[in-house]
Amino acid sequence: MSAAGGAVQAQPEPLDESETRRRPYGLLLVAAPVLLVGWLVIWPIVSAVIRTLWQPADDGGYEFTLETYVFFFSDRYSLDNLTVTLWTTGMCALFLLVICLPISLYLRFSVGRLPAYVQSLAIFPMFVPSIILAYAFIRVLGPNGMVDILLNAVGLPKIRTPYLTPWGPVIGLVWDNIPLTVLILLSGLGNVSNQAIEAARDVGARWLQVLWYIILPRIGNSILVALSFSVLGIFSSFTLPYVLGPAAPEMMGPFMQRTFRDVNDPQMAITQAVITFGFCIVFGLFYVRSVARNRGK
Amino acid sequence: MARLDIANVTKLFGATRAVDDFSITVTDGELVCLLGPSGSGKSTLLRMIGGFEKPTYGSMTIDGEEVIHLPPEKRPTGMVFQSHALWSHMNVFKNIAFGLKLRRLPKAEITQRVEAVLDLVGLKGFGERLTHQLSGGQQQRVALARSLVLEPKILLLDEPFASLDQHLRERLREEVRDIQQRLKITTLFVTHAQDEALSVADRIVVLRDGRTEQIAKPAEVYRTPATPFVAGFIGQMNLISGVVSEGEFGHSAFNVPVAVADGPATLAVRPEALTLKPASGVGMGHVHRVTDYGTHAMIDVELPDGERLKSMMPTADEWSSMQQVDLVPGAFALYRDNAAIYRADVGTPPRKAPSRTRGTVNA
Ligand SMILES: Nc1ncnc2c1ncn2[C@@H]1O[C@H](COP(=O)(O)OP(=O)(O)OP(=O)(O)O)[C@@H](O)[C@H]1O
Ligand SMILES: [Mg+2]
Numbered sequence: 001m002s003a004a005g006g007a008v009q010a011q012p013e014p015l016d017e018s019e020t021r022r023r024p025y026g027l028l029l030v031a032a033p034v035l036l037v038g039w040l041v042i043w044p045i046v047s048a049v050i051r052t053l054w055q056p057a058d059d060g061g062y063e064f065t066l067e068t069y070v071f072f073f074s075d076r077y078s079l080d081n082l083t084v085t086l087w088t089t090g091m092c093a094l095f096l097l098v099i100c101l102p103i104s105l106y107l108r109f110s111v112g113r114l115p116a117y118v119q120s121l122a123i124f125p126m127f128v129p130s131i132i133l134a135y136a137f138i139r140v141l142g143p144n145g146m147v148d149i150l151l152n153a154v155g156l157p158k159i160r161t162p163y164l165t166p167w168g169p170v171i172g173l174v175w176d177n178i179p180l181t182v183l184i185l186l187s188g189l190g191n192v193s194n195q196a197i198e199a200a201r202d203v204g205a206r207w208l209q210v211l212w213y214i215i216l217p218r219i220g221n222s223i224l225v226a227l228s229f230s231v232l233g234i235f236s237s238f239t240l241p242y243v244l245g246p247a248a249p250e251m252m253g254p255f256m257q258r259t260f261r262d263v264n265d266p267q268m269a270i271t272q273a274v275i276t277f278g279f280c281i282v283f284g285l286f287y288v289r290s291v292a293r294n295r296g297k
Numbered sequence: 298m299a300r301l302d303i304a305n306v307t308k309l310f311g312a313t314r315a316v317d318d319f320s321i322t323v324t325d326g327e328l329v330c331l332l333g334p335s336g337s338g339k340s341t342l343l344r345m346i347g348g349f350e351k352p353t354y355g356s357m358t359i360d361g362e363e364v365i366h367l368p369p370e371k372r373p374t375g376m377v378f379q380s381h382a383l384w385s386h387m388n389v390f391k392n393i394a395f396g397l398k399l400r401r402l403p404k405a406e407i408t409q410r411v412e413a414v415l416d417l418v419g420l421k422g423f424g425e426r427l428t429h430q431l432s433g434g435q436q437q438r439v440a441l442a443r444s445l446v447l448e449p450k451i452l453l454l455d456e457p458f459a460s461l462d463q464h465l466r467e468r469l470r471e472e473v474r475d476i477q478q479r480l481k482i483t484t485l486f487v488t489h490a491q492d493e494a495l496s497v498a499d500r501i502v503v504l505r506d507g508r509t510e511q512i513a514k515p516a517e518v519y520r521t522p523a524t525p526f527v528a529g530f531i532g533q534m535n536l537i538s539g540v541v542s543e544g545e546f547g548h549s550a551f552n553v554p555v556a557v558a559d560g561p562a563t564l565a566v567r568p569e570a571l572t573l574k575p576a577s578g579v580g581m582g583h584v585h586r587v588t589d590y591g592t593h594a595m596i597d598v599e600l601p602d603g604e605r606l607k608s609m610m611p612t613a614d615e616w617s618s619m620q621q622v623d624l625v626p627g628a629f630a631l632y633r634d635n636a637a638i639y640r641a642d643v644g645t646p647p648r649k650a651p652s653r654t655r656g657t658v659n660a
């Protein structure tokens with residue numbers, strides 16, 4: 001810089017200025033989907049919440065009221081339904097973890113033809129519609145189903161069928177959610193390199209220690225994602241609890257449907273929906289948080 | 298720290314013989330390099346010693362104790378993998394401390410031993426770093442420290458620096474050699490880089506298709522390679538196929554007197570042992586290309602049959618392309634049936650082949 005002399009030094013343009021300039025285009029690109037989501041998802045939620053909070057008053061106007069919520073949370077039957085929904089969801093999450101983790105570990109760490117068959121078997125429920133699954137469940141585990149007939153043939157007493165008990169939906173929903181859970185766990189396990197595991201064994205870790213100290217911490221996020229995905233679906237599921245579950249208490253899905261259709265109380269049905277949504281959003285936040293944590297790394 | 302005996306070990310993967318009837322005794326504190334081209338079974342051999350693969354046949358003892366049936370976690374070996382073997386959910390300290398923690402050592406001792414080994418590998422003060430905050434070279438040092446902290450009887454290194462650049466590789470292998478000498482730890486080092494093997498090893502094992510070609514000290518492997526494969530694999534070597542008859546090795550371009558029985562043979566001569574002489578008139582070959590390396594020059598000589606030989610000369614000045622030259626081999630060796638049959642330390646000047654060309658055999 002000879003000519004510049006004592007003049008103000010020209011500041012070099014920051015190279016990443018273009019980044020900030022490009023941002024509006026990126027926003028434009030996502031604007032359409034965001035608007036669509038806003039219209040189809042966010043707005044109905046907001047409107048539902050508003051409709052449960054501002055209800056028609058006697059004078060023809062609208063007034064703020066918590067009436068339906070108060071009713072829901074003081075009504076024995078509604079609370080039972082909420083409890084059984086939470087219980088079913090928790091049970092399903094537990095069973096999914098207990099069943100899917102060993103399956104995915106097996107699929108990840110064994111080689112040959114057999115794991116391929118096991119994998120297709122584990123993914124199979126994904127292609128079976130819930131209603132067919134429910135029918136199969138009734139034919140196998142229902143009263144006078146295949147299991148009963150087999151037991152009878154060898155002179156054993158009948159089973160107490162889970163059909164029309166809270167266990168019915170649990171069994172059906174677990175079966176239904178195995179594929180998704182296995183797939184998500186498998187993708188998580190794919191990130192654990194063989195060498196990382198062999199290195200752990202090399203320094204003296206036995207299999208359980210490898211699982212506990214090396215594998216589980218690395219797939220913690222996948223477990224969280226898998227569980228929040230299936231839990232979200234299970235909490236608000238309809239078909240399987242409707243067909244396989246008991247008449248009372250019933251899960252939130254059938255409960256809403258019955259309140260809306262049979263009892264003809266849309267106001268109450270919407271309240272139940274908002275409450276269900278409230279629980280789902282908690283699971284959703286779990287998912288978002290784990291994704292964000294992953295991104296941060 | 299220990300002695301390793303491997304006897305007649307064979308490993309089959311289906312029909313593939315990854316390691317074929319391999320035997321060696323590695324003595325206390327020795328550093329042995331396993332050298333060979335890709336797929337020659339180096340990793341498989343090392344993984345069998347570490348317990349990650351089970352030999353199909355054979356036996357392996359460490360200090361006289363049979364280890365073949367022991368899983369990796371029960372073997373007194375420590376392995377450093379090529380890459381991706383650090384546990385990314387733990388920081389450097391925890392990576393190194395993991396093995397000690399499994400052994401339920403008191404906290405104070407763990408801290409002290411980890412600090413000591415971090416110091417040893419030149420990573421003092423890096424304990425709190427996460428593994429992804431380290432460079433490739435630092436990561437491999439952590440991997441080394443993780444093995445060393447457990448004071449294994451035998452250290453196994455599977456191309457630990459293969460993913461690093463040349464300079465870093467040279468520096469790290471010197472460091473490994475220093476540490477190994479200081480700790481007197483019996484070490485097996487897998488590499489496919491011959492310079493790496495030549496510079497750090499006490500002994501080199503040259504493998505080819507799972508079989509031992511030669512086990513010897515680096516200088517010996519370089520000076521007296523046992524087979525033409527070793528001759529060609531270590532350093533640069535001119536391999537010339539020809540036929541021995543009536544006490545002379547014959548090639549279309551030249552003949553060299555040798556005292557071996559008649560038959561086909563391969564002559565091996567290093568570029569630095571092959572001197573050139575400007576020819577008066579038509580020579581044994583002509584200069585094809587001259588490459589000046591500053592410290593020396595490499596002259597490619599083309600023989601009349603198209604075969605090319607390399608000759609190392611002190612300077613490039615006297616040589617130019619298409620110049621007619623004669624060859625003067627110094628030390629050379631003759632191979633037949635994958636074994637050396639003749640070695641000449643000082644060359645006898647070769648004669649130019651008579652124009653009635655002898656039957657030549659070219660590889
Ligand atoms: N798990 C396995 N299953 C089948 N074949 C294998 C397996 N591991 C190795 N092999 C085969 O064994 C032979 C030796 O492999 P190995 O990995 O020991 O070679 P290497 O000398 O380490 O090669 P590189 O320098 O490329 O690492 C190869 O032919 C390879 O294909
Ligand atoms: Mg290898």
